[in-house]
Amino acid sequence: MITYVATKNQGKLAELEVMFEGRHLALATFEGYADVVEDEESYLGNARLKARALRAQLLETGINAAVLADDSGLEVEALGGRPGVRSARYAGIEATWAQRRRALLDELRDVPPVKRNARFISVLVLMLPTGEEIVAEGFVEGCIAERECGDGGFGYDPVFYYAPAQRTFAEMDPDAKNRCSHRRRAADALLAALRAS
Numbered sequence: 001m002i003t004y005v006a007t008k009n010q011g012k013l014a015e016l017e018v019m020f021e022g023r024h025l026a027l028a029t030f031e032g033y034a035d036v037v038e039d040e041e042s043y044l045g046n047a048r049l050k051a052r053a054l055r056a057q058l059l060e061t062g063i064n065a066a067v068l069a070d071d072s073g074l075e076v077e078a079l080g081g082r083p084g085v086r087s088a089r090y091a092g093i094e095a096t097w098a099q100r101r102r103a104l105l106d107e108l109r110d111v112p113p114v115k116r117n118a119r120f121i122s123v124l125v126l127m128l129p130t131g132e133e134i135v136a137e138g139f140v141e142g143c144i145a146e147r148e149c150g151d152g153g154f155g156y157d158p159v160f161y162y163a164p165a166q167r168t169f170a171e172m173d174p175d176a177k178n179r180c181s182h183r184r185r186a187a188d189a190l191l192a193a194l195r196a197s
Contacts, residue, residue, distance in 0.1 A: 003126070004030045004058060006050035006069035011154030016070065018178050019187040024194065025068065025126075032057055038071070043085055043123035044135060046071035051125045051133070064129050072122040072182060074156045076104070076144060078111045087156070101148060101159050108144055116144040120160060120182040124190045134193050138185025142169075153177065 003025045007013055017027050036053045038046040051069035058065060073087035083090035083104070091103035108116060119141045126134040140162070148158040150170030157169035162180070169177050178184055 001066050002026050002028055003066040003068050004028050004033075004054055004063075006033060006054035006067060008033065008035060009154075012070060012072075012183070015178060015181070015183055016068070016187070018174075019184055020191075023191055025066070025191075027068070028065075030054060030058060030063075032061065038085075038088070041085065043071040043073060043121060043137075044125070046085060047123050047125040047135075048133070051127045055127050055131075066129055067127040069125045069127075070122055070183065070186070072120065074104075074160065075119050075121060076108070077117040078108060078115050097155055101156060104144065104156070105147065105159060113143070113146070116146075118142055118144050118160065120156075122182040122186040124183075124186045126190055126194065132197075134190060134197060136186050136190035136193055138182045138187070138189055140180060140182045140185065 001024060005013055005016060005027050013029065020027055033054055034057065036049050038049060040046045040049060047069045051067045054069065055067045058067070073084050075081045075084050091100045119139050121137065121139045124136045142160050142162045145159050145161045145168055149168045150158050152172065152174060153170040160169045162169060165172055165176065
């Protein structure tokens, strides 16, 4: 099923393409996709905003196809779950990912390692050509490293330490990360829900 992805984040798109390759959804991009303001208070709300916006943009050009949208974030226990749904806007909407990571490490400077628990969350919304929505969520537990490590991945990957691998997501081989990530778990749940429907 040709499925258009509501994102301009190339790192996220690359991960989704790997996760869905050969698994019922053939992902595509729409050059005319215009980002929406992600001002909802939940990952599901933001993912729906993106999915509905892309669906409307496609329909305007005569394309009636499935649409996939993801909203994800990093929740840090010591910060009461922040940055959460504001992960991409942490440290200001114009901040770079390096600046966001630096702001996070600065805020956690005096927090000991045993209190730096965190988790990545991903919520996927698949909107079928009929308008029906299928929703799935995935998460992975970890902690925030005391400094950046690794140059792979994107976003908060260099500071997210995944204990089973004994390294940050940015230090992991991309295939290894994609087998255990929050986005992979959400993708697997989505495909299971799609098959069940």
